[in-house]
Amino acid sequence: MKTSSSNQAVFWRGIAEEDSNPVSSVAHRERILVLVGASGNRKQLIEHLKPRYHVLILDETGAVDDIVQGSSTEASFDLAILDPAGAVRWRQVLAEARSHAQPVFLPAMLIASRKDLSRALQACDSLIDEFLLTPIDPSELTQRVGMLLRARRQALTQSTRLAYLTSHDQGSGLPNKTLFLDRLSQAIQDGTVLGRQVYAMAIHISLAPVLKSLGNRALEEAGLVCSERLKALLGDNYSLARLSVDEWALMLRAGASTSDALEVFQSIQQLTATPSMSWVSACISPRRGHCRLP
Secondary structure, three states: OOHHHHHHHHHHOOHHHOOOOOOOOOHHHOEEEEEOOOHHHHHHHHHHHOOOOEEEEOOOOOOOHHHHOOEOOEOOOOEEEEOHHHHHHOHHHHHHHHHHHOOOOOOEEEEEOHHHHHHHHHHHOOOOOEEEEOOOOHHHHHHHHHHHHHHHHHHHHHHHHHHHHHHEOOOOOOEOHHHHHHHHHHHHHHHHHHOOOOOEEEEEOOOHHHHHHHOHHHHHHHHHHHHHHHHHHHOOOEEEEEEEOOEEEEEEOOOOOHHHHHHHHHHHHHHHOOHHHHHHHOOEOOOOOOEOOO
16 A cells, blocks of 8 residues: 555654643534434544534435535645545545645545455545544544644635735735735726726835945845835825835725825925935944834
8 A cells, every 4th residue: 555654754743842722712613514424433533523623414415515616726625535336436526626726625535445445445545645544533533634624724824924925025024016906906997887086106216325324134124114104104004015125016995085195295205305315314224234113
């Protein structure tokens, strides 16, 4: 059997650092899809899992397609438990669900007797991440389900982190150009439907003197100071983004008026119009590359 190293490595990797308690606040929201035909095993699984998780079972028609349909990055369940017959019958559907969930780990566990295990694993080895022999041991079931779901939580966390990094400026934490343009496009579509104006503006703050006199590190710090000053000026009612080292973009809140746009423009103009950007220079101490907010 191939299960010994390749499959188990999927959930053993990094699990030791996690909280070993399988019953957590997250667990109550996790959904387990049970595709087990044998009534005794199915009943036992439901009995042991239902107090901790949201258990999904097939309806009278035996249709599973609606259950596993999700978005390109999200499935409607967190773990599938199958018996040999279910693994064969729903292999393609689950394979597609796992493919759509990538890069997030979407685990599947096989419940089988010792005599059926080898044949079932050979038929569905690429689909199965762990197995449990029957008769079902409740403590072993709890342990293995917990490990698989903790592995999925780790994958979800990593995926969320990656999505954040690709949509935000890493230094300031502000939305980047990609996210800003996406939000602006959506605002324009909504504005067209609702019949209202969308106000946006680009902001350029020349930081060339900082780069010339103090170098790249000071330039980066000065850019962060500018981001903080703009956020403090604008508050939470405006969508501010950082497009590059010395460029920002601003979109006014939904329903803003022309007078609102002019007021914001004048405030930003006053902030950035001081000779030689003295307020930026004041943030940089004589020690090279060290900045502080005034």
